[in-house]
Amino acid sequence: MVLYPRTDFKLISTGVFSVFSRISVLTSHVYNCTNERNGYTCKCPTGFDGPRCDGDPCTSSEMLPQMEERSNPYSAIGSVTDENLAKAWYSAPEGMKMSDHAPPSGPACGAQNGLWSKMREGTSEYICLPFKDDTCKSMTTMKSMLCDGRRVYGIEKALWTSSYCFECRPDPIDLLFIQDVSSSVMKSVYDEMRLFIKYFVGDIDASQDAHNVALMTFAKEPKIAFHLNTYNTKTSIMSAIRSVNGTGGGTYLGKALELAASDIFTENNGDRGDSKNVVILLTDGRSKNTADVYKNVNALKGTAELFVVTSVISDMFADMPSSALSSNHVFTLSDTDGERFTRVILPDRFCNMAP
Structure with missing residues (x-):
């Protein structure tokens, strides 16, 4: 099940995460899905889990590509193209996690807009576009789990030349x-x-x-x-x-x-x-x-x-x-x-x- 932001956060719809309002793009494994504001919930059949009910995230994930570029807040525009990412479970190298603060203003993490995690609550990551004064714009959610020292993310593709920013920030x-x-x-x-x-x-x-x-x-x-x-x-x-x-x-x-x-x-x-x-x-x-x-x-x-x-x-x-x-x-x-x-x-x- 995908979890959702708490009501004390203001949500601004810009279309950057338009996939969350389109259940039709999900795989055939998903059923009993319900649209929510800025997201959806799905009941998965026995033996399946994840944003698309596509299996155990600890065994069904693949390494998120271009980690060196996305871990550099000043990397050039165009070196990371997350709009081409397929919706799936992606793992990060041990010790690497999604940035917990806004990247520098302007191009960051290999794209025009660097996406970052406002907070983690249980298995839910609250993802933001950067905005002035480190505030969160267009917040949405994704599921994340820890699997044998690596954090795994249920990532949907990002539009508008955005990329997910990562940094060396291991779990204690x-x-x-x-x-x-x-x-x-x-x-x-x-x-x-x-x-x-x-x-x-x-x-x-x-x-x-x-x-x-x-x-x-x-x-x-x-x-x-x-x-x-x-x-x-x-x-x-x-x-x-x-x-x-x-x-x-x-x-x-x-x-x-x-x-x-x-x-x-x-x-x-x-x-x-x-x-x-x-x-x-x-x-x-x-x-x-x-x-x-x-x-x-x-x-x-x-x-x-x-x-x-x-x-x-x-x-x-x-x-x-x-x-x-x-x-x-x-x-x-x-x-x-x-x-x-x-x-x-x-x-x-x-x-x-x-x-």
Whole structure:
């Protein structure tokens, strides 16, 4: 179903989005469609979804073309021609989203008029033509969803030489650190792990509305230091990290992964349903009961994306099936390719423009 603007917005009909008043242009999958002011609603048959009832947006989308041009607010007129876009689900590269502010006056994003998103409310994006003082003109709606880190849009073609503007504006992540504090971890390695967490958190936008952070430690038993919603400022998060100390004892990583999967990423403990879940495991690469580790890596995979930062690439990780943990998700503390790690973990630093 397509959602509609709230009544506190003034709508000005200019014909730029004329497709929304023409149900006849939709595919034959659509039925029970009702015209609305500046839009329509459709009841889709079982198994279909989307602006044209054309399937699951996460599997039926294609990459929106000309992303480099449409992400440049000053790109020349004519390099993007969205009036030729077919009505369909389109995905954007990870970290890229529709601009949330008006582009510069005049030609923008490869066309005469750059379209931008006034706001997102649930699965509805409120799309505007630029107007003076960053106000919204001719607002209409489209549906958008998050699919495996990429945002997918139900785009109808734009008329009057308009293009959809995009920028590097990723969704916040819910981030869990799991630190090995068992007796097998040498003090020098323990100190490197703690510095890694300190610098990583210090280098991101950690706050209630941006990246949320949780911390666990493990030895013989796992322990939750704080949940995703315990602290909402970088200062309080950093203070809590400094207060956590090692305990020593045996190394049971499997138990920690099991607790992470069952307890951390829940609504009561701060998980945001529309945010990507990421786990960074810091370990020396050793653990009791490796079969339990493999089992719980697979269990966690259904909840979050796991990255390992280890002092050595032990057999436990080297022999792990790639279906459970990809080799490009395993790093060493001495890894000097910091940019590669940042690109993988923090798409807000380097939006991935590759399809």
